[in-house]
Amino acid sequence: MDSLRSVDRDLLLCLRGGDLKTIDDLMHELEVTATAVRQRVERLLERGLIERQKHSAGRGRPTFRYLLTSQGYRHVGADATDLAEAMWVEIVSLPESEVRDRLIGRVAQRLGRQFAGHLAGRAETDPEHHDVAKRMRQLTSVLQQHEIPAAMDNESGLPVLDIGSCPYPSLTDTSDDRSMCRLEEQMLSEALGQPVHLSSCRLDGDHCCQFTTQDAGSDEVSVLHICL
Numbered sequence: 001m002d003s004l005r006s007v008d009r010d011l012l013l014c015l016r017g018g019d020l021k022t023i024d025d026l027m028h029e030l031e032v033t034a035t036a037v038r039q040r041v042e043r044l045l046e047r048g049l050i051e052r053q054k055h056s057a058g059r060g061r062p063t064f065r066y067l068l069t070s071q072g073y074r075h076v077g078a079d080a081t082d083l084a085e086a087m088w089v090e091i092v093s094l095p096e097s098e099v100r101d102r103l104i105g106r107v108a109q110r111l112g113r114q115f116a117g118h119l120a121g122r123a124e125t126d127p128e129h130h131d132v133a134k135r136m137r138q139l140t141s142v143l144q145q146h147e148i149p150a151a152m153d154n155e156s157g158l159p160v161l162d163i164g165s166c167p168y169p170s171l172t173d174t175s176d177d178r179s180m181c182r183l184e185e186q187m188l189s190e191a192l193g194q195p196v197h198l199s200s201c202r203l204d205g206d207h208c209c210q211f212t213t214q215d216a217g218s219d220e221v222s223v224l225h226i227c228l
Contacts, residue, residue, distance in 0.1 A: 008043055008044055011037070012049060012072055014026055022066075023037050026041075044072070048071050049068065050072050051068075088171045091104060091179075101182070108186035108187040108190065111187045111190075112186065113191075115190075119138045119142065132194055132213060139191055194213045
């Protein structure tokens with residue numbers, strides 16, 4: 001997701017209360033010109049962060065009012081980090097291992113499907129989308145958009161996906177708990193549509209965590225380096 005301009009965020013904050021507002025309403029609240037408001041509105045409409053509703057009153061010209069979309073609320077809502085951390089601690093603390101593993105698996109599956117949805121949209125018209133290296137390149141781009149440092153490397157002759165840091169650093173600690181490892185393994189498997197296996201792990205003294213997958217119908221093994 002491209003970064004949001006501060007002036008555009010200010011407009012989103014004006015709409016956070018849920019009330020529908022006109023250009024005039026926004027102009028007075030933001031203390032800028034109508035032209036400036038319309039420019040911001042067009043940018044936010046294009047990004048799907050606000051929507052426009054038409055209102056007609058009698059025989060006069062209709063007016064347009066604006067409100068946030070669900071995506072827009074995500075940009076102005078409270079930071080969910082504290083909530084995510086609290087939920088993760090409670091999940092890994094569940095005494096029933098079967099329940100805990102099933103819940104982690106479902107979370108991983110949901111996250112993987114969200115990433116896979118971006119790949120599937122591109123793959124519909126791409127005859128090469130069945131190639132695992134192709135999917136890994138697409139996944140690299142998607143991870144970067146989610147502010148996860150990732151880069152594709154083919155110098156070794158095999159496609160390698162390097163992730164510069166743990167995708168969810170605030171949810172990991174220095175213990176030997178491998179719950180996050182299992183989540184990442186299942187998440188990547190779901191995203192790539194290919195079984196991914198943790199072949200080395202920093203918890204075993206390795207330099208970084210390494211996940212491997214093999215392209216269907218091929219002897220070529222793809223390697224994903226995730227340095228945590």
